[in-house]
Amino acid sequence: MIVIDNVVRDGAVADVNSDDPRVRGVRAVVDVIAKSPELDATALQTVGEKGWDGLIVVRSMPIGGSLSIRARDERDVRKIVGWVPDAAALYLFSGPRMTWPLTVQQMQDMVAIRGSTPYAVVTVSDDLVGHFDLTIDGTIARLGRVIVSPALRGQGLPADVVDLAFAQARRLGADAVHLNVIAANVPALRTYWRAGFATTEGDTDRADVIAMERRLSLPCPCPQHDLRFSVSEFIKMACECAEHPTCSLRVAAPKALHCDSVE
Numbered sequence: 001m002i003v004i005d006n007v008v009r010d011g012a013v014a015d016v017n018s019d020d021p022r023v024r025g026v027r028a029v030v031d032v033i034a035k036s037p038e039l040d041a042t043a044l045q046t047v048g049e050k051g052w053d054g055l056i057v058v059r060s061m062p063i064g065g066s067l068s069i070r071a072r073d074e075r076d077v078r079k080i081v082g083w084v085p086d087a088a089a090l091y092l093f094s095g096p097r098m099t100w101p102l103t104v105q106q107m108q109d110m111v112a113i114r115g116s117t118p119y120a121v122v123t124v125s126d127d128l129v130g131h132f133d134l135t136i137d138g139t140i141a142r143l144g145r146v147i148v149s150p151a152l153r154g155q156g157l158p159a160d161v162v163d164l165a166f167a168q169a170r171r172l173g174a175d176a177v178h179l180n181v182i183a184a185n186v187p188a189l190r191t192y193w194r195a196g197f198a199t200t201e202g203d204t205d206r207a208d209v210i211a212m213e214r215r216l217s218l219p220c221p222c223p224q225h226d227l228r229f230s231v232s233e234f235i236k237m238a239c240e241c242a243e244h245p246t247c248s249l250r251v252a253a254p255k256a257l258h259c260d261s262v263e
């Protein structure tokens with residue numbers, strides 16, 4: 001919890017044109033709080049012997065929906081190594097690429113060899129709750145090493161972790177996310193299906209591996225709606241689908257959507 005004092009200043013904070021640096025500072029802080037989904041706040045006005053002023057009480061929201069990512073550091077890696085209890089769990093986590101016992105060095109070598117960027121998924125208090133890495137190949141982001149703290153499994157966190165991976169992949173210019181998952185890893189498979197992944201051909205001939213793909217939609221540009229697609233993005237995607245021989249939009253899309261004129 002954060003408490004910020006002196007935030008009313010005889011009502012001057014309501015004056016958008018004030019050039020008092022203290023008022024402008026308070027207004028800037030309030031803006032930051034309002035834009036931070038992980039923060040919830042209340043302002044209280046107080047009148048007493050010290051005049052008319054007030055305070056803001058800020059609290060962080062419960063875990064899930066308030067997670068964010070940051071660059072992974074060595075302390076995170078140590079924790080993640082401790083989340084993998086045995087060789088079987090390691091195989092589900094990373095396939096044959098790493099060998100038991102898992103070490104910090106192997107985790108670090110992995111990203112260096114593959115050119116991946118690893119991310120720590122953290123709460124507002126910077127507690128590590130999950131991890132993933134992304135490897136960008138053109139407009140495809142390969143998602144790997146997805147893991148959630150064992151203490152927090154079964155609470156719906158993987159959906160948030162995967163959403164953060166999607167958002168980061170978009171920021172890096174990807175329009176699709178690919179991954180490989182061990183077929184026996186039911187919690188992982190269900191997590192990915194739920195997140196909109198579909199099986200795809202992939203680039204592996206290992207029989208125990210399922211390749212999956214998730215196309216990334218653009219968020220609706222309208223701030224008032226939570227639509228997954230903007231209309232223009234949907235039309236563009238449908239026209240791309242129309243090029244694919246097996247796509248169900250193939251027949252209807254080009255004519256109905258005037259694909260010839262879609263850039």
Ligand SMILES: CC(C)(COP(=O)(O)OP(=O)(O)OC[C@H]1O[C@@H](n2cnc3c(N)ncnc32)[C@H](O)[C@@H]1OP(=O)(O)O)[C@@H](O)C(=O)NCCC(=O)NCCS
Pocket residue numbers: 092093094145146147148149152153154155156157158180181182185186187188190191194
């Ligand atoms: C994969 C992982 C992130 C999923 O997180 P989680 O918190 O365990 O996932 P959930 O508890 O939400 O389970 C996901 C789904 O699998 C189901 N599930 C979980 N354990 C299961 C089991 N043993 N058998 C069958 N279904 C199971 C859940 O019921 C849930 O189903 P739903 O989507 O229909 O509700 C987590 O298990 C993990 O970190 N595993 C170790 C690392 C790993 O294997 N990573 C995957 C690399 S590809």
